[in-house]
Amino acid sequence: MKKYAICGVSNRAIGMFIQPMVKKFSASSRVVGLLDRDSKRFTVCKQEVPEVKDVPVYQHDEFDRMIKETKPDVVIVASRDDTHVNYILEALAHDLDVITEKPMTTTAEDSRRVVEAEKRSKGKVTVTFNYRYNPYHMKIKELIQSGKLGRITSVDLNWYIDTYHGSSYFQRWNRKREYSGGLSIHKSSHHFDLIHWWLDQKPEEVFSFGALNYYGPESEYNPLKEDGRNCKTCHVKDDCAYYRRWNTRSDQLFVQDDHIASDEARKESYTNYRPDQCIFDSEIEIEDTYTATVKYDRGALLSYSINFSLPYEGYRLAINGTKGRLETKEFHAPSRVPFPVPEQTIEYFPLFGAKETIQVLTQQGGHGGGDPVIQEDLFIGEDPKRSFTTLSGSQDGAYAVMTGEAVWRSVKEKRAVTIDELFTAPSFT
Template sequence: MKKYVICGVSNRALQMFIGPLLNEFSKENEIVGLLDSDPLRFTVCKNQFPQLELVPTFSPEQFEAMIDDTKPDYVIIAGRDDTHIDYILRSLHKGINVITEKPMVTNAADAYKVMQAEAKSEGKVIVTFNYRYSPFHRKIKEMILEGKIGRVTSVDLNWYIDTFHGASYFRRWNRDRELSGGLSVHKSTHHFDLVNWWLDQKPEEVFAFGQLNYYGPDGEMNPRKENNRHCGTCEVKSDCTYYTRWNPRSGASTVRDDHLMAGVFEKIPYTDYRPDACIFDEEIDIEDTYVATVRYDGGSLLSYSINFSAPYEGYRLAINGTKGRIETTEYHEPSRIPFAYPEQTIDYYPLFGGKETIELVKNPGGHGGGDPILLEDIFLGPDPLRPYEIQAGAEAGAYSIAVGEAVWRSVKEKKSIHIETLLKQQKTHV
């Protein structure tokens, strides 16, 4: 029986790890400890999962005691991004395996520390990059490995986050770069890891532009310049287009924050956590729009963009190679798309020949069906029939973070950023 402790009893921990461990994977796995800074989260967790009633709970200051008392085989880390580094390093120091949500940490210097610590430890790090496991993303990986497009020369990836999801990052702690690394780390590491994995190359250099276009005090939709507002008590929310788009006056909306259980905040306000801060506050210190170019050590180039206030959610991808091209477009969160859209397919264009359209069976589950397969790999071991590596470790986590940090540093410093230099430098604050 493998034993797990959970550091950070977030909604992600509840839905992604605790629920599956107690249900689908309980035969050979058990949860032996919960750690969080807010006791109210233990209440929510144990109300939802009564099986955990007798499982001991710990505060962050009791991490060592938790490890000594429960002797876990794995530490699962699913709390706020800036808390990851401490739990990862302390777990590795004790030779314990780590399963961490992305981003692994919030900056490249800490990512380098994790790689160094893992090299000296009996424990290993798994980063839960679930986008790798989508059937479309696995198929693209397989097509590249089969040589369908030859040597990859360039990738064009344009990502769109809609006005509901995008605004949610600016209502919470994600809007503070010290806590999240900024959205080029917190969110875009998903995308950078996907490209790194497809290419099987290491990023070398990044140049980027970025701006705060939609949120912050100068956002064009700001109904009134005033700090420290919250949607729940705001006097001008009826004049806020972002609020009224997703919160009709009837109160009948069923849309909830992607990172909260529906209704939990209204019933139990977590300590020091309000997910309804104003998206137009002056304290916002991150960007909401990026364009970036990445050069890889194998010669490939990435052209990337992301917009956190788009009319719909999804992405457009093209991968060019010496023998052909792959294209696909995904429309995500269909319940929030106000127009007809096509089902996702993969289009393959050989350099000389006819187009081929590939349709795939979609898996149930979150992140395009990736979550359930990721969990199988974590709790049952990697699929022995899969002919390529897919599970991400500390190095993959580190290079995705390094690209994300290089993006915002390039924006601030107005120059290209070299990845290896960034990974090995001491942490500084800009």
């Protein structure tokens, strides 16, 4: 039986870790402590998961006290991105294992600190890159590992975020780089980790372009240049294309009954937390559009793009090798797409021969069926029958962060950025 302490009682912590531990993995896992800076989050958690009603709670500056009193084996970090590094370092200083949400940190420097701290500690860091566990992504790993594509030469990955999902990043804390690292870290670290894992290659150099095209005060969709608005009370929301696309007129009514309050309304009850800040505020300082080229240490090249305001959500992927090419296209959230979407398949084109269509066995669960599988690996142990390692470590987390930082730095500094200049510590190998 392993004991777990939770740092950051977020919605993600509740759904991804706490509920599965008490409902599915209770034979091997026990939650012994909850830590957060907002006491209201403890109330929400204990209402939603009655099994933890007697678990002691701690304020954000009571980490040492929590460790002393609860004696956990593992610390789970699911707080705001910029706070990850402090909890990870404190846990490692206590020789405890750490499971952290992605991104591991928000800066290359903080990632270097984690990697070095782990070398001095008896503890181990695991980063929950659950995109690896999507059944299609695992099949792609199998195909590459089997040699079906030969030596990988280039990858094209175009990621699309729709107006519903994309705008949400600009309504919350993510819109400030000091909190999220920017979307090239907060979101794209998922994608960069996938590429690193698929190819088993390390990034060396990044060149990118980026811009704020859809959000912020200069957006052509901004109905009024006025800071400080919130969607629920905004006096010009009827002139906002984003609001009108995803809200009916009845959504404007305030819901007072706690039993029928929406998830967003629940989040608004958290202290100093608003998930409906105006997407056109002047404080928005991050980009919503990127294109990037990444060079890897064994010769592969990545052509990557991401856009946070599109009519539908999903991605297009092509991987080229000396023996053939792989293609796939996926639509996320089909309920938000106003047209029929095809079932995802993987198309394999040998360099000389006929195309092969590969069907993939899927399963239920979040992130395309990947969440239940990563939860098994986290709380039971990695599947010994799997031919490759899937859980991510601190170096995986660090490479994903530094690739994302190289992207936004390249945009700002208008030059290629090398990974070596972000990670100068000789201990990082």
